[in-house]
Each structure stands twice: as C-alpha cells, then as structure tokens.
Amino acid sequence: MPGLAARPLALLAGAACMLALRHYPLGHGWPGLLFAALLPAYFLLLCWRPACWLFCVPALLPVLDLAPWTGWFFLEEIDVLLLLTVACGYWRLGGPAHPAAARLSPAARASLLLCSLAWLAALLRGVLPLAPLDLNAWDNYLSPYNSLRLGKAWAWSMLLLPLLLRDASASALRRYALPGMLAGLAMVSLFALWERTVFPGLSNLSSDYRITAPFSAMHTGGAALDGYLALSLPFAALWLARASSRWQALLAMLLLALALHAAFTTFSRGLYAALAAAMLLGFWQTLRTAPGAARRVPSQSPRRGVLLRLLLAGLGTVLLVYMFSLAGYRGLLAAVVVLAASFVLAARPLPWRLAPASVLCALCLQGLLAAWWPEPSGQQTAGWLKGPYFLFLLAAMLLVGALWPGSAGGKAGKGSARLGLAMMAWTMLACNLAWIGWHWAGPPALPPAGLVVLLAMLMLCNGRLRPPLWRLDRASLSIVGAAGILLLLAIPVSASYYATERFATTAFDMQGRLRHWRQALAMQPSDWGDRLFGMGSGSFPATYYWHNPQREVPASIAYADEEGNRYVRLASPGYSAGYGELLRLLQRLPAQPATRYTLALDVRRTGPMPVLLVRLCQRQLLYAQGCVNVPLRLRPPPPGNPPEGWQHYEVPFDSAWLGAGAWLLRPPVQLELAASGTATSSVLEVDNLSLRAPGGEELIANGSFTQANNYWFFSSDHHHLPWHIKSMALHLLIETGWCGALSLLALLVLAGHRLLRQTARGDAGALACAAALLGFLVVGLFDSLLDVPRIALLCYLMLLCALLQPVPPPHVESAPP
Structure with missing residues (x-):
C-alpha cells in the first residue's frame, strides 16, 4: 500500500483508538484494569515484533470480552x-x-471485491436512513x-488483509498464528472447565445447564461457543500430529482433552x-495421502489392514459403551x-514361552x-x-515400570524377564477389571x-501378524491417545440424562x-431490492420485533431522558411469559455472604x-442459580x-450464601431486574438504583443511569428466537440477499478447492483449516454464527x-558471458 494512503489511515486508526478509550x-472491576494494562503492553510488543x-x-x-462488566x-475491547x-x-x-510474504490469485481478488460490494450494500440498507444518535443508538439490537x-x-x-x-x-503462520x-x-x-466446576458441577451431566465460556454474545442465545470450538479444535489435533517431542505430545493431548470436554x-x-x-474429512484425507499411497501397487493387504483396524476400533467402542452402562x-x-496396555504390549516382542508362568x-x-x-x-474402605x-x-x-523407556536395556534375558513381568502385570489388570465391575454392579458387569x-487378548496377537496392524511410534500413540480421550469423554456425556433428552427431542426441535x-x-x-441485496445487516431483531407473524411483543430495555433526568425503561413481553422468557437487566456485584444490604430505587x-x-x-x-429474591412489592399509587x-x-x-467460597471457585453474583406482566406488554421505569452495605458502601455502578448502559448488561435465558435466524445460510440470504450469499459461497468454494489441493500434497495445516471450516459450516446449518462479530471475523x-499463495521468488537474469 502506498505510504500516502497507509500512514493517514494509521493516524486515523490511532485517533479512533484514543477516542474509544x-x-x-474502565472502572467497576478488575477486568477493566487488566484491559488497561494489556493495551500498552500490546503496543510495545507490536513495536518490537510487528508480526x-x-x-x-x-x-x-x-x-477479550468484557461486555458483562462494561x-x-x-x-468491544x-x-x-x-x-x-x-x-x-x-x-x-x-x-x-x-517484500510481500503472500499474494492473492486474481479469482480470489475478484471474489473478495464482490463480497465487499455485497457487504457495503447490506450495510447501507441496514443503517439508512440515519436515525438520531440517541441513548439507544449503541446499546440496543433494535437500533x-x-x-x-x-x-x-x-x-x-x-x-487486516494488507497486513x-x-x-x-x-512459516509465520506456523510460528505465530497456529500458537x-x-x-x-x-x-x-x-x-x-471453570464454569462447569462452579455452576452445575464437573460430574453433573444431568443438569440442563449449558456453558457459554467467555462469549458474552450468547446472552441472547446463539452458538458462538459452538462455532469457535468447531473452528479451533482441528488445530489442537494438528499440534498433536506435528508434536516433535514427548512433552509436546503430552501438552497437545492435555489441550485436546480440555477442548473436547468443552465441546461435549x-x-x-x-x-x-x-x-x-x-x-471424517481428516480420516478420508489421511487415507488418500498416506505415505506410499500413490505409488503402491493395488493389493488386498493394505485394505485388509485398514478394515481390521476399523473393526477393532468399532468393537472396542461398543464394548466400552457396554461396560459403562453397567460399571459406570x-x-x-x-x-x-x-x-491401552494391550495396545502397547502388542507392539513389543513378547516372550510367549514365559506366558504360562507369568499368568x-x-x-x-x-x-x-x-x-x-x-x-x-462393619465398615467399607473409602475411595481408591x-x-x-x-x-x-x-x-x-x-x-x-516394566515398560518404561530404558528399563529394558541390557542383556536379552533381562529384557525378556521385564516383558514377562509386564505380561504378569497385564494379567492382574484384567483380573482387577472384572473385580471392579463386580464391585460396582455385581454379576451383570462380568460379561x-x-x-x-x-478383545485385549486378541490385540496381544498383533505382534504375530505380518505385517503387524500397528507399531509403537509417536504417530500411533498420538492417535490412540486422542481416541482414548474422545471415548472417555463422549461415552459418559452421550449416556447422560440431559444428552439423552436432547437427542430424543431432535425431531421436535427440528420442526x-x-x-x-x-x-x-x-x-x-x-x-x-430486498431479494438481491437483503434487508440490511443486523436488521433481523428489529424486523422480528415489529413484524413477527405471532404478533408477539418481545421484552425490551431502553434508556430515556425526561427533563434532564435519565432512567431505564423495562418493557415486559407481550405474551404469556414463563421462566427464561423475560429480559433481565444485569450488573455484577462484589457481594459478601451473610450481609444485610439495603436496596433503594425509584419506580x-x-x-x-x-x-x-x-x-x-x-x-x-x-441460567441463574442460588438466587436470593429481594422482597419488593410495588404499591398502588396513593390517592390523588x-x-x-x-x-x-x-x-x-x-x-445469605451469595459471595461465599474460595476466590477461584466463587460463583459470580449479579443483580437482576426484569419486568413481568400479563399477556399485554407493560412498562416499568427505574431510576436511582442503589445497593448499600451496612457500612454505607455503594455496590452498584451507574445506578442513576446517567451513563446509559455503562456497567449494565442484559440476558434472555431461554427465549432466543427474536434475536437469531438460527441458520447461517438464511441469515446471509435475508440480511445480505442473493448477492451476499452467492459471493460468500464463491469465496468458500475457492478456499475449499485450494485447501483440498494442498491437503492432497500432504499439507497437514491445510487439512486442519479445511476441517475447521467444514465444522463451522455444519454448525452454521442450525445457527446464524455470522451475527457474532468476533466469530465472523475469525x-x-x-x-x-486459506486463499493466500506464496510469492514466487524473484526472477534473476543470468549475466552475459
């Protein structure tokens, strides 16, 4: 980009940054202070290492999402x-x-231009004609x-494209973007993991609590967390596949376990x-690009090996589900x-002549x-x-101990003795597996x-096959480790009460x-015009509010001025509201347990x-829990x-109990205000809200609402349809029209084609990127992910x-002789 254009844009961005700050x-809680410290550190980092x-x-x-506090x-931050x-x-x-590090093909440039034109048309159709910049211009989805x-x-x-x-x-993407x-x-x-631990409990899989992690955009529902996990989980698998040391592999498995726990x-x-x-995409591409796949003479041996591995994996999964159903x-x-012990032992040269004595x-x-x-x-021993x-x-x-690397060195006899000891330990594991099943569920757990x-005994015969189905190397251990983590998480979650209930209601929910x-x-x-260019970006919430076929009036929150006084207006929903259908005004508070507070407000x-x-x-x-209701009853107006x-x-x-617990495991406490009424929408106006401790300390920030929505957030716990179309394709079609939907489709096709070509050449990074985008699109079949700006940006x-291409090396002309 020419300097005459780049540096004025840099000054404009810097000025906008200062104006935003x-x-x-920044007040009211530690997150704002943390953000204030982060910005100068990030600036110094960019000055030192621009990439x-x-x-x-x-x-x-x-x-970096502090909306619940600010x-x-x-x-946003x-x-x-x-x-x-x-x-x-x-x-x-x-x-x-x-010199540029990458370039775009002409087709990619044309697609980006079409997408940008469609985006500009949808943006203008949504924002024009310009509405007055009142109190609700920047804090309301209906704006x-x-x-x-x-x-x-x-x-x-x-x-960010020029950058x-x-x-x-x-190399920069591997060095910076992947980490x-x-x-x-x-x-x-x-x-x-913290949210699951603090709220429903880490092992409580029967509760209908669904995590939101750090994504504040889920305060009106949506699938921001789902979309993010679909985009990022394949890169954890990529890190595991590329691990160059034992410790890297262990860290990658730990990250994969945490991420899969969040996903399930x-x-x-x-x-x-x-x-x-x-x-499935990863498995298919791995089979296509396996070493020697292109030059191998077709035969039944490789196909038989793949089928046997799949058969073993399928049998193992079925038996593990069977075992869990009875032995927990x-x-x-x-x-x-x-x-897992059988998998490791089967790749060793087992001394079968010692097997009878070991057993x-x-x-x-x-x-x-x-x-x-x-x-x-008279009593039972506890725990382990x-x-x-x-x-x-x-x-x-x-x-x-018998199989630890380096322990089997020395003479061959010593190695055989250690492997015999390992077979002995394996036999004890098998016996205690049956005992654990008996101890947990009695005779029904023995089958x-x-x-x-x-099955484990059959796996031990792997070493006698020619060629064996697997060998002990980092790749096979990583695959088996990842599969074990997946099954240990997937089987209990899928068998839980809440997951079973959700799967049972799939057809009803789809209707x-x-x-x-x-x-x-x-x-x-x-x-x-609406068919070609859409109704406008971000227009669906307002369209639903005014034109939904049921003639419902969703709850709303707005700020108003009257004779120099500013207050908040809470409108109750215009239909029979139940739990979770109200719109709740929220603020986080540093409450202390067993403390007498006084709430004051004007209504x-x-x-x-x-x-x-x-x-x-x-x-x-x-999903609130452990609530303490404030005994407030509105009085009828006095005579006159x-x-x-x-x-x-x-x-x-x-x-009462609010604010109790250790710092890290203490559930956040929030003040909630909501308007509820009859089937007809009603309005409550609130001002001068105060919550004071016995010593007179004020807990509420901006209780007079003079700064409008500063420090106030809101939530709709269960009623999410007024804010989301719940389909990425329909979201694009309705808000950006056929032009926006087709231009983005063209961009996706170009990126997918390039990624699959790179994957066919053995590029694991391209495979991870393709799997991430595929997963994102699958989640987008049932939710409008692009209405969350940070997820859309990612x-x-x-x-x-995916569209970037390496810059060809400069052509060097040979000097004349």
Whole structure:
C-alpha cells in the first residue's frame, strides 16, 4: 500500500483508538484494569515484533470480552485492540517498502471485491436512513446501527488483509498464528472447565445447564461457543500430529482433552455433527495421502489392514459403551487402561514361552492380595483404597515400570524377564477389571468385562501378524491417545440424562427450527431490492420485533431522558411469559455472604399491573442459580397521585450464601431486574438504583443511569428466537440477499478447492483449516454464527489465510558471458 494512503489511515486508526478509550468504561472491576494494562503492553510488543499480531489476535479474539462488566457490546475491547493493530501495522506499511510474504490469485481478488460490494450494500440498507444518535443508538439490537455492529467483522478482515499479505508467510503462520489459535483454545477450554466446576458441577451431566465460556454474545442465545470450538479444535489435533517431542505430545493431548470436554459439555447436537464431519474429512484425507499411497501397487493387504483396524476400533467402542452402562465411570476407565496396555504390549516382542508362568504367577499373587486385603469389619474402605481399585492401580504401576523407556536395556534375558513381568502385570489388570465391575454392579458387569479382556487378548496377537496392524511410534500413540480421550469423554456425556433428552427431542426441535425459518422468510419483503441485496445487516431483531407473524411483543430495555433526568425503561413481553422468557437487566456485584444490604430505587409503571422482579443470583451469563429474591412489592399509587408518578422504595434483605467460597471457585453474583406482566406488554421505569452495605458502601455502578448502559448488561435465558435466524445460510440470504450469499459461497468454494489441493500434497495445516471450516459450516446449518462479530471475523481471517499463495521468488537474469 502506498505510504500516502497507509500512514493517514494509521493516524486515523490511532485517533479512533484514543477516542474509544476516552469514553470506554474502565472502572467497576478488575477486568477493566487488566484491559488497561494489556493495551500498552500490546503496543510495545507490536513495536518490537510487528508480526506478533498474528499470534495475539487469534489468541485474544475469543477471550477479550468484557461486555458483562462494561455493558458495551457495539464497540468491544477487541475493536480497540484491532484499531491499535491497524494503526501500528499501517504505519509500518507506509515506511520503506518490504517484500510481500503472500499474494492473492486474481479469482480470489475478484471474489473478495464482490463480497465487499455485497457487504457495503447490506450495510447501507441496514443503517439508512440515519436515525438520531440517541441513548439507544449503541446499546440496543433494535437500533439501525446494529448494522454497523454486524458489518464490522468484514470491515476488520479487509483492513487486516494488507497486513496478512505483508506478514502471513507459511512459516509465520506456523510460528505465530497456529500458537495463537492454540492459546485461545486453551483459555476458552479452561474457562469452560471453570464454569462447569462452579455452576452445575464437573460430574453433573444431568443438569440442563449449558456453558457459554467467555462469549458474552450468547446472552441472547446463539452458538458462538459452538462455532469457535468447531473452528479451533482441528488445530489442537494438528499440534498433536506435528508434536516433535514427548512433552509436546503430552501438552497437545492435555489441550485436546480440555477442548473436547468443552465441546461435549455444550450438549450441542450441531457441534457434535461438526466434529464428526471434521473427523471424517481428516480420516478420508489421511487415507488418500498416506505415505506410499500413490505409488503402491493395488493389493488386498493394505485394505485388509485398514478394515481390521476399523473393526477393532468399532468393537472396542461398543464394548466400552457396554461396560459403562453397567460399571459406570470406574469400569469405563479400567477398561480403557486394559485396552491401552494391550495396545502397547502388542507392539513389543513378547516372550510367549514365559506366558504360562507369568499368568500363573499373576493369578496367585492376585488371589493372595485379594484374600489378604484388609477390609475393616462393619465398615467399607473409602475411595481408591478399596481392594479392586488399589490393586488395579498397583498392577498399572507395575506395568509402567516394566515398560518404561530404558528399563529394558541390557542383556536379552533381562529384557525378556521385564516383558514377562509386564505380561504378569497385564494379567492382574484384567483380573482387577472384572473385580471392579463386580464391585460396582455385581454379576451383570462380568460379561462386558470378560468381552473387554477377550478383545485385549486378541490385540496381544498383533505382534504375530505380518505385517503387524500397528507399531509403537509417536504417530500411533498420538492417535490412540486422542481416541482414548474422545471415548472417555463422549461415552459418559452421550449416556447422560440431559444428552439423552436432547437427542430424543431432535425431531421436535427440528420442526420448531423449520417453523422459525419459514417465519423469518415470510418477514422478508418481496421487492427485488430486498431479494438481491437483503434487508440490511443486523436488521433481523428489529424486523422480528415489529413484524413477527405471532404478533408477539418481545421484552425490551431502553434508556430515556425526561427533563434532564435519565432512567431505564423495562418493557415486559407481550405474551404469556414463563421462566427464561423475560429480559433481565444485569450488573455484577462484589457481594459478601451473610450481609444485610439495603436496596433503594425509584419506580414508575404504566400498563396493566406490571411486576418488577429484583433478585441477586449466582450467574455467569445464562441460567441463574442460588438466587436470593429481594422482597419488593410495588404499591398502588396513593390517592390523588397520578398513576405515572415515581414511587420510592427501600428494602433490606440478607445476602445469605451469595459471595461465599474460595476466590477461584466463587460463583459470580449479579443483580437482576426484569419486568413481568400479563399477556399485554407493560412498562416499568427505574431510576436511582442503589445497593448499600451496612457500612454505607455503594455496590452498584451507574445506578442513576446517567451513563446509559455503562456497567449494565442484559440476558434472555431461554427465549432466543427474536434475536437469531438460527441458520447461517438464511441469515446471509435475508440480511445480505442473493448477492451476499452467492459471493460468500464463491469465496468458500475457492478456499475449499485450494485447501483440498494442498491437503492432497500432504499439507497437514491445510487439512486442519479445511476441517475447521467444514465444522463451522455444519454448525452454521442450525445457527446464524455470522451475527457474532468476533466469530465472523475469525472465520473471515481463516478464509483469507486459506486463499493466500506464496510469492514466487524473484526472477534473476543470468549475466552475459
């Protein structure tokens, strides 16, 4: 980019960054202070290593989300970070010329131009005619300026494109972008693990609690977390496949376990389908590009090997499900350990001549230990000290010691003796597997345990096959480790009460989704302009509010001015509302347990007897728990006072258990306000909200609403249809028209074609990118993912990286002789 254009844009981005920080609500909680410290550190990092934005943007994009604290969701923290990125990057672009790291093909440039024109048309149709910049312009999905909120994702991707062309060489993507994706995935997965631990409980799989992790955009539902996990999980598998050391492989497996835990505990059927599609793509491409596949003479041997491996994997999965259904978590874990031990042992040169003696010694030792195991009379030994669990652990430690790398060195006889000891430990594992099943479920657990042991014995024959089905190398251990993690997580979750219930209601839910899609299409105007260019970006919430076929009036929150006084207006829904269908105004509070607080507020109401619900709850984003209701009852207006007059209330209450617990495991406490009424929408207006501790400390920030939505957020726990079309294809078709949908489809086809060509040449990174985009599209079949700007931006950046081509080396003319 010419310096005359780049540096003015850099100055403009820098000025916009400073203006945003001038108005940004940095107070009220530690996240704002952390963000204030992050920005100068990021600026210094960009000055030192300009290409580090390739790491920081994908790492921070999913987690730099402070809307629940600040109340800002039109201009977000990631926007400020991107303004700083553009300012620094464009300033460097305007300096001395540097060779480009990548380029775009003419077809890619044409597709990007068409997408940009369609985006501009949808943006203008959504925002025009310009509405007054009132209090609700930047804090309400019903505002015409919601078009800017959704449109900024494509704008950021186009602004970052020159920086990608400058910095995003293949080596830079491996060095910066891949670790950035992994870092973001690790933080999201840890956040999900924390949320599961603090709220429903880590092992509580029967609750209908669904995690949101750090994605505040899910306060009105949606699938932001699902879309992000679909985009990022394949890169954890890529890291595992590329691990160059034992410790890298272990870290990659740990990350994969955390990420798969987050994915399975979303209970999202769309995400499950996305992961299955990504794995099928990976499996298919791996078979196509296996070493020597192109030059191998066709024969039955490779095909037979693949079929036998698949048969073993299928049998193992079925038996593990059978074992879990009777012996629970402990039986499942023990069965996985036995099969894993067989996998490792089967690749060793086992001394079969020692097998009878090893089995006999193991059975004798097992019998003696089981008979002599101390069990206090009249009481049961607790935990892992119970006989079957302790002896299983002892046998596993004995097996690890016998097979530990370096322990089998020395003379051949010594190596055979250690392998004989390993066979003895394996026999004890098999015996204790049956004992664990008996201990947990009695005689019914013996058949699945016996079948698992039988399969494990068949696996031990691998070394006698020519060629063997597997060998002990890093690739096979990584595949088996990943498969074990997948099964250990998938089997308990899929068998849980809530997952079973969700799968059972799939057909019913699909009917509801189809009905919503038909209604969304019916709300689209029929003129040619709306068909070609769409109703406008971000226009669906307002369209649903005013034109939904059921004539429902969804709940709403707005801010108003009256004679210099500013307050919040809560409108109850205009239909029979149940739990989760209200719109709740939220603010996070540093509440203390067993403390007497006093809530004070002014209320004015209109309509048929609306009710103001006020409570303090343990809440992350959706699904409150452990609530303490504030005993507030609105009085009828006194005689002679107009019905629309303000009334003042002061209500003392006790916080009870709220705010208790260790710092890291303490559930966040939020104040909730919601308007509820009859089938007709009613309005409650609230002002001068205060929550004081016994010492007089004020807990609520911006309780007089003079700063409008600063520090206030909102949530709709279960009723999500007024805000989302629930289909990415329909979202594009309705909001951007046929032009937007077809231009993005062309971009996807170009990127997919290039990725598959690179995958056919053995590029594992291209395979991970293709699997990520495929999974994202599968999730998008049932949710409109592009209405979450940060998720849309990550998808667009991945598409751009897929379209990048290496710059050919400069042509050097040979000197004349």
